Amino acid sequence: MKSCFVLIVEDEALIAMHIKAILQDEGYCVFLVNNVDDAISCIEKESIALVLIDIHLNKDKDGVSLGKYLLQLDRIPYIYITSYIDKETLDRVKETRPYGYIVKPFKDIDVITSTSIVLNNYKYKEIDILRKKEVPNDFIPYRLKEVIAYINENIEQKLEIDELASKSQWKRHHFMKMFTKYVHVSPYQYILTRKIEKAKILLVDTAIPLNQIAYELGFKSYANFSNAFKKNCNMTAENYRKRFQKK
Missing domain, CATH: 3.40.50.2300 (Response regulator)
Known part of the structure; x- marks a missing residue:
C-alpha cells in the first residue's frame, strides 16, 4: 500500500x-x-x-x-x-x-x-x-426480515419506503416504527449505510469510476453520493480508494 x-x-x-x-x-x-x-x-x-x-x-x-x-x-x-x-x-x-x-x-x-x-x-x-456484518438477530418479526433481505439483495436500486412498507404488509407509519424498533435505525439510514458499505467494497475491489459507482448504487447524483460518503466515513470516496484499494 x-x-x-x-x-x-x-x-x-x-x-x-x-x-x-x-x-x-x-x-x-x-x-x-x-x-x-x-x-x-x-x-x-x-x-x-x-x-x-x-x-x-x-x-x-x-x-x-x-x-x-x-x-x-x-x-x-x-x-x-x-x-x-x-x-x-x-x-x-x-x-x-x-x-x-x-x-x-x-x-x-x-x-x-x-x-x-x-x-x-x-x-x-x-x-x-x-x-461480516449481518442482518440483525432472530427476534425480528419474519415479515421485517423479508424486507431487510429484499433491501440487501436490491441495494443497487432506488428503494422507496412505500414499496418496503407494502412488502411488510404494514401501513407506512407502523412499518417505520417497527423497523426502527428492531433494527435501531430508520429505514432511510439502514439503506444509506448499506449503500455506503457496498460502495466501500467497490472502491477497494474494482476500478469502477466514482460517478459510475454512484449511479449503480441508485444515488440521485454523484454530488449526493459524494456528500453522503464523506459524512459517513469522514473522508472522500476518492481518498478512501487511495487508502485501501488493492494494488
Missing part, C-alpha cells in the same frame, strides 16, 4: 527526518509534526492512513495521550517509536492498544516492515468488518 499518507509525530528533528526519508523512499506521502496538538489537527484535515508516534515529546502532552485519542477515534492504526522500554511506560502503552512498537535505535528495515505489515493488516480488517 503505497502513496498513502503517514504522519510522524517526533520532536527530535534528526530522527524525524530520518524516518521521513525511509518512508518516502518506499513511496509513502509523509507529514511531519513535533507535538500532539499539531498531530490531531493534521489527522482532522488529512486522510492519514498510519501514525508513527514518539512517546516522550517535549510538550505538555506525550505520545501516549495521542494514542488514547487514536484509540477512541478507532479509524487509524498507530505505531510507537521510542527508546523507553521500562515497565511503567509499557503498561501505559498497552492501555492504548497500539498496532506496533519500535524500539530506538532502530534499523531502516524495522520501520519499513512494521509500516507495511500494519497497513496491510488494517486494510483487511476494514474489509472483513464490512463483509
Whole structure:
C-alpha cells in the first residue's frame, strides 16, 4: 500500500527526518509534526492512513495521550517509536492498544516492515468488518426480515419506503416504527449505510469510476453520493480508494 499518507509525530528533528526519508523512499506521502496538538489537527484535515508516534515529546502532552485519542477515534492504526522500554511506560502503552512498537535505535528495515505489515493488516480488517456484518438477530418479526433481505439483495436500486412498507404488509407509519424498533435505525439510514458499505467494497475491489459507482448504487447524483460518503466515513470516496484499494 503505497502513496498513502503517514504522519510522524517526533520532536527530535534528526530522527524525524530520518524516518521521513525511509518512508518516502518506499513511496509513502509523509507529514511531519513535533507535538500532539499539531498531530490531531493534521489527522482532522488529512486522510492519514498510519501514525508513527514518539512517546516522550517535549510538550505538555506525550505520545501516549495521542494514542488514547487514536484509540477512541478507532479509524487509524498507530505505531510507537521510542527508546523507553521500562515497565511503567509499557503498561501505559498497552492501555492504548497500539498496532506496533519500535524500539530506538532502530534499523531502516524495522520501520519499513512494521509500516507495511500494519497497513496491510488494517486494510483487511476494514474489509472483513464490512463483509461480516449481518442482518440483525432472530427476534425480528419474519415479515421485517423479508424486507431487510429484499433491501440487501436490491441495494443497487432506488428503494422507496412505500414499496418496503407494502412488502411488510404494514401501513407506512407502523412499518417505520417497527423497523426502527428492531433494527435501531430508520429505514432511510439502514439503506444509506448499506449503500455506503457496498460502495466501500467497490472502491477497494474494482476500478469502477466514482460517478459510475454512484449511479449503480441508485444515488440521485454523484454530488449526493459524494456528500453522503464523506459524512459517513469522514473522508472522500476518492481518498478512501487511495487508502485501501488493492494494488
